[in-house]
Amino acid sequence: MKIASRLANVSESATLAIAAKAKAMKAQGIDVINFGVGEPDFDTPPAIKAACKAALDAGKTKYTPASGIPELKAAVCAWTKRLHNVDYSAKQCIITCGGKHALANAFLALVDPGDKVLIPAPYWVSYPEQVKLAGGVPVIVTATLADGFRLNPAALRAALKGVKIFVLNTPNNPGGFAYTTAETRAIADVLREFPDVIVFADEIYELLVYGGRKFVSLPAIAPELKDRTILFNGAAKTFSMTGWRIGWALGPVPVIEAMGAVQSQMTSNPTTMAQWATVEGLNNPPPEVEQMRAEFEIRGKLMADGLNAIPGVKCLSAEGAFYCFPDLSAHFGRTIDGQKITGSVSLAEALLEKAHVAVVPGEPFGADAHVRLSFACSRQQIQAGVERIAMLLK
Numbered sequence: 359m360k361i362a363s364r365l366a367n368v369s370e371s372a373t374l375a376i377a378a379k380a381k382a383m384k385a386q387g388i389d390v391i392n393f394g395v396g397e398p399d400f401d402t403p404p405a406i407k408a409a410c411k412a413a414l415d416a417g418k419t420k421y422t423p424a425s426g427i428p429e430l431k432a433a434v435c436a437w438t439k440r441l442h443n444v445d446y447s448a449k450q451c452i453i454t455c456g457g458k459h460a461l462a463n464a465f466l467a468l469v470d471p472g473d474k475v476l477i478p479a480p481y482w483v484s485y486p487e488q489v490k491l492a493g494g495v496p497v498i499v500t501a502t503l504a505d506g507f508r509l510n511p512a513a514l515r516a517a518l519k520g521v522k523i524f525v526l527n528t529p530n531n532p533g534g535f536a537y538t539t540a541e542t543r544a545i546a547d548v549l550r551e552f553p554d555v556i557v558f559a560d561e562i563y564e565l566l567v568y569g570g571r572k573f574v575s576l577p578a579i580a581p582e583l584k585d586r587t588i589l590f591n592g593a594a595k596t597f598s599m600t601g602w603r604i605g606w607a608l609g610p611v612p613v614i615e616a617m618g619a620v621q622s623q624m625t626s627n628p629t630t631m632a633q634w635a636t637v638e639g640l641n642n643p644p645p646e647v648e649q650m651r652a653e654f655e656i657r658g659k660l661m662a663d664g665l666n667a668i669p670g671v672k673c674l675s676a677e678g679a680f681y682c683f684p685d686l687s688a689h690f691g692r693t694i695d696g697q698k699i700t701g702s703v704s705l706a707e708a709l710l711e712k713a714h715v716a717v718v719p720g721e722p723f724g725a726d727a728h729v730r731l732s733f734a735c736s737r738q739q740i741q742a743g744v745e746r747i748a749m750l751l752k
């Protein structure tokens with residue numbers, strides 16, 4: 359059977375693939391330490407689960423408006439106002455089946471064949487694949503660990519010529535960095551020189567910042583960019599609700615309406631009771647939200663310090679999200695335990711097969727010198743896993 363040509367260069371999510379392999383090894387009884395998954399290990403807060411149960415009991419089990427219930431749109435707008443002091447109305451808001459779905463809707467709504475989308479590397483694996491599915495052309499501008507993964511304004515300026523959409527993700531997956539207000543302002547200054555460029559700001563890790571950092575949303579810093587910025591967010595990371603599949607986007611009415619048209623033909627509404635549960639989370643943020651952030655902060659430091667103590671491993675201290683993204687290229691070219699290490703993919707294979715530690719190779723994130731480790735797991739797992747990596751690389 360001939361698969362459609364639009365899928366010719368589209369790959370399966372690498373993060374989900376490694377998670378599946380680690381799970382399969384676990385099922386065989388192998389003690390795998392899993393740094394591969396991109397989701398909090400905490401349970402969803404009880405108050406949010408209770409709101410879901412109440413919605414079920416109240417018979418909220420039918421279709422809702424395709425773009426989401428008005429109560430959740432109102433809660434999203436109020437949350438955004440409270441957190442960032444930026445105003446959006448319900449017409450500027452769409453509720454989606456996760457943040458990933460919001461991004462997919464937006465690329466489909468805005469990208470014509472051949473349109474260029476500028477994505478800074480390291481990047482979240484789904485951006486280039488979604489751009490390609492929409493018929494667009496991903497253009498990559500690379501930031502390096504030496505610069506703390508910060509985009510150089512001059513490099514950004516050079517890369518923005520002829521581009522339709524620019525994707526900004528801070529706090530960042532996989533880089534684990536979070537721009538300061540001044541750094542976001544410097545990016546905004548460059549974007550101001552390109553009035554036709556649409557900005558996709560993926561702020562899904564907005565609450566997960568460390569070391570006393572405060573995350574400031576792009577339209578809060580640069581109100582003059584708000585009319586051409588689309589914000590992407592969701593419940594997955596903030597409320598440990600990855601499986602509930604609730605996300606949202608905020609932006610100009612015509613874009614939100616076009617995304618709504620896509621959604622109404624492809625999925626219809628996000629799951630009804632999950633929407634009601636998210637209303638509760640946003641309107642009455644449970645204490646677990648800050649408790650989880652504080653625990654991630656401790657774990658991030660533990661992991662980064664442990665990795666940096668291994669010879670030939672360089673890692674940024676965790677600033678945001680829940681990932682370490684160390685450079686391990688000093689170990690490329692070696693043969694470890696009979697396996698030749700040629701790049702991040704073979705290194706991740708060796709770590710999984712010989713040390714029973716699951717990490718995600720940096721190659722699909724656009725940074726082959728690196729691997730991604732999630733610290734959304736227990737402190738004991740972090741200590742034991744880092745020790746195993748140190749042993750293997752010795």
Ligand SMILES: *Cc1c(COP(=O)(O)O)cnc(C)c1O
Pocket residue numbers: 396455456457458459482527530531560562591592593594595600604605
């Ligand atoms: C997790 C994540 C998302 C969205 O995840 P959903 O589970 O679809 O809500 C979006 N962007 C980044 C960078 C992420 O890490």
